[in-house]
Amino acid sequence: MLAEIKEATAYIQQFAKEAPGVGIILGSGLGNLAGDITHTVEISYHDIPHFPPATVEGHSGKLILGRLGGRPVVAMAGRFHYYEGLSMQQVTFPVRVMKALGIHTLLISNAAGGMNKNFRVGDLMVITDHINLQPEHPLRGRNIAELGPRFPDMSEPYAKPLIAKARAIAGAKGISLHSGVYVGVQGPTFETRAEYRYMHAIGGDAVGMSTVPEVIVAIHSGLRVFAMSVITDIGIREEDNVITHEEVLAAAKAAEPHLTYIFSELVQQL
Known part of the structure; x- marks a missing residue:
C-alpha cells in the first residue's frame, strides 16, 4: 500500500500549486x-x-485542488463505497493520499436517513459519534506502522473544537444545526422499517452508507475530523416512507447552500 500511496501522491503533486492543509469529501448531491x-x-x-x-449517480468523480476561504484544500467531488464492490482499502485509499499530500484536517459530508423524531427533510446534523455496522473494517490486516498505530483510539473521532466552530458559524448565520450519532451500513438497499427501528433503538440518529470507513482511516492517520449529514429522508415513519435515490439527491441539493456556507467558513477559520 505504501508504494501505491506514493505513486498516487506523486502524480497529483505534479498539478498541485501548493500543499493542501484541508481535505474535503463531498457526498451524494x-x-x-x-x-x-x-x-x-x-x-x-x-x-x-x-x-x-x-460509479454512483451524484458523484462526479474528480479530485479538485485549489483554495477555499483563502486556504489551500483538496476536495473529492464524489466518494467510493463498499457496496460498489470495492475493498475497504480502496474505499479509504483517497484519505491516505490526502494525508500524504499534507492535510491535517478532513471535512466530510453525506446524505443520510433521519431516525430522530425531531428531524425533518433538509435538516443538517453535525456528527458527534458513530456506530459502525459495516461488514468489513478498513484497518483489517497487517498494520503499517508508517500509516498509523495498530489500535487507534476511537473514543472521540469527531473533533470537539471543530464542532464548536461550526456551531458558532451556523448560529451567527441563523442556520439551525442538529447533533447526533451516525450509523454506517453497507447498502446499497435503503433500510427496512424494522432496521430503522433497530438502529434508532441502539442510539442512532441518522443512517448512511459511507463516512465511517473514511473517518476510521483519518483517525488512524492522525487527522482531525469534522462531519455533517444532510437529512434527505425520514426513515422512522411507518407510512409513506418509500425512498428513491432521486429524492435523496433532490433533498441534498436543497439543503446544500447552508452546508456549503458552514464548510467554507470553517475552512477559513482553521
Whole structure:
C-alpha cells in the first residue's frame, strides 16, 4: 500500500500549486461546494494511479485542488463505497493520499436517513459519534506502522473544537444545526422499517452508507475530523416512507447552500 500511496501522491503533486492543509469529501448531491474553490486544478479519478472510478449517480468523480476561504484544500467531488464492490482499502485509499499530500484536517459530508423524531427533510446534523455496522473494517490486516498505530483510539473521532466552530458559524448565520450519532451500513438497499427501528433503538440518529470507513482511516492517520449529514429522508415513519435515490439527491441539493456556507467558513477559520 505504501508504494501505491506514493505513486498516487506523486502524480497529483505534479498539478498541485501548493500543499493542501484541508481535505474535503463531498457526498451524494453535495458537489456544488467545489464551485466555490478558486485557482482550481481538476483531476479525474480515472487518471490517478490506483484510484477506482466513481460509479454512483451524484458523484462526479474528480479530485479538485485549489483554495477555499483563502486556504489551500483538496476536495473529492464524489466518494467510493463498499457496496460498489470495492475493498475497504480502496474505499479509504483517497484519505491516505490526502494525508500524504499534507492535510491535517478532513471535512466530510453525506446524505443520510433521519431516525430522530425531531428531524425533518433538509435538516443538517453535525456528527458527534458513530456506530459502525459495516461488514468489513478498513484497518483489517497487517498494520503499517508508517500509516498509523495498530489500535487507534476511537473514543472521540469527531473533533470537539471543530464542532464548536461550526456551531458558532451556523448560529451567527441563523442556520439551525442538529447533533447526533451516525450509523454506517453497507447498502446499497435503503433500510427496512424494522432496521430503522433497530438502529434508532441502539442510539442512532441518522443512517448512511459511507463516512465511517473514511473517518476510521483519518483517525488512524492522525487527522482531525469534522462531519455533517444532510437529512434527505425520514426513515422512522411507518407510512409513506418509500425512498428513491432521486429524492435523496433532490433533498441534498436543497439543503446544500447552508452546508456549503458552514464548510467554507470553517475552512477559513482553521
